Amino acid sequence: MRLGVVVAVLYCVQFSRELSDAEVERIARMMLERPFYDLTADEQYADIEAALAAATWADDLSWQPHDEPSVRDFLRRLLAHLDAQRPWQEPPFRGLGLDRWAEFRSGALLARVRLYAPSQDRLHARLRTVPGDPAGLRAVLLRLRSGDEVALVAPPLPDGYDAELRAAAPHRAAALVIEAFLTHTGYERERVSPVGWRKRWGRGRR
Template sequence: MHLGVVAGILYCVQFSRELDDDEVARITRMTFEQPLYGLTTEEQYEGIEAALAVDDWQDALSWQPHPEPVVRDFLRRVLERLDARRPWPEPPFRNLGYARWQEFRQGTLLARLRLYAPAQDPMHVRLHTVPGDEDRLRGVVLRLRSGDEVALVASPAPDGEEAVLMAVPPHRSAAEIVEAFVSCTGYARERVSAAHG
C-alpha cells in the first residue's frame, strides 16, 4: 500500500482536534519547507494520490484518532491546495541517495556541525547508516536549492554530537557552500564552524 506519505502526514496531525483549513495550510507548507522523507513535492503528491486510490486502508492507519472519511476528505483538500500552488517552488534541498557516497566521503571537508538531539534536529534525523559503508558511517547526500551538492557524514553512534559537511570537487568556495547550506536547511549558524585542514 502507498500509505507511507499519508502515515507521515497523519503523524503530524494526530494531536489536532480538527483537520480544518488551518491544518490543510500547515501540511501544504510542510510539503514544501520540510518534505517528508526527503521526497519532492511531486513524490509527496503522488503518495497521497495513490493512498486515496486504495479502497480499504484496513488497519494500516488505525493508530490515529481521526475517522477514515475525515482523513480522506482532509487529504483531498491538501491535494487541492497543492494544485492551487502550481508551479511548485524548488524545494530548499532534496535527498540524492547514496549512489555517489564514496566520492563525497573522500571529498573536501567544508565544515563541522554540532548536532542537536535527533528529535530536535532536522538534519540529524536524516542521517542513516549508509548501505555498504565499511565503517557503518551515517550520512545523507543533499542537493541544495542553490545547486550545491553536499554530504553530511557522522559516526555510527545514533546520538553522536558532530557531523562534517563534505563536497566533491570542483565546487564553489567553502564559505559560499556553508552559507547556502545554512540558508537552505535553516540550520543554526552558530552550530556550523569552518573546517581548518
C-alpha cells in the same frame, strides 16, 4: 492499495480534533518544506491522488480517530491547497541516500560543523552509519535548495558531535556552498567553521 504518504499525513493529524482548513495549511506547508520520505512535491501529490482514486484502502487506519469520509475530504482539500501553491519551490533540503557515498567520501572538506543532540538537531537525527565503513562513520547526503549537494559526516557516538561538511567535485566555491548550507538548514553560523585542511579521522578510512 497501500497508502504511503497518506499514513504519514494521518500520523501528523491524529491528535487534531478537527481536520480543519488550518490543518490543511499546516500539512501542505510541511509537505513542501519538510517532505515525507524525502519525496518531491510531485511524488507526494501523486501518492495522495492515487489514494483518493482507490475504492478501498489496504492499511488499517483504526489507530487514528477520523473516519474515512472525513479523511478523504481532508485529502481532497489538501490537494486543492497544494494546487494553489504551484509552482512549487524545492524544499530547503532533501536527503539523497547513502548509495552515492562513494562520491563524497573523498570529497572536498569545506567546514567543521558542531552538532547538537539528535533530539535537538534535525540533521544529526538523520545521520546513518555508512555501510561497510570500518570506522563506523555516519553520514547524511543532502541536495540543498540552491542545487548544491553536500555530505554531513560524523564519527560514531557517543563522541560524534564534531562533523565535517563535504562536497563532491565539481562544486561551487566553498564559501558559496557553506552559505547555502547555513541558509537552507537553518544552522547557526557559529556552529559552522570553514576549514582548509582535512580532519585526521576523515583520512584513510574509506
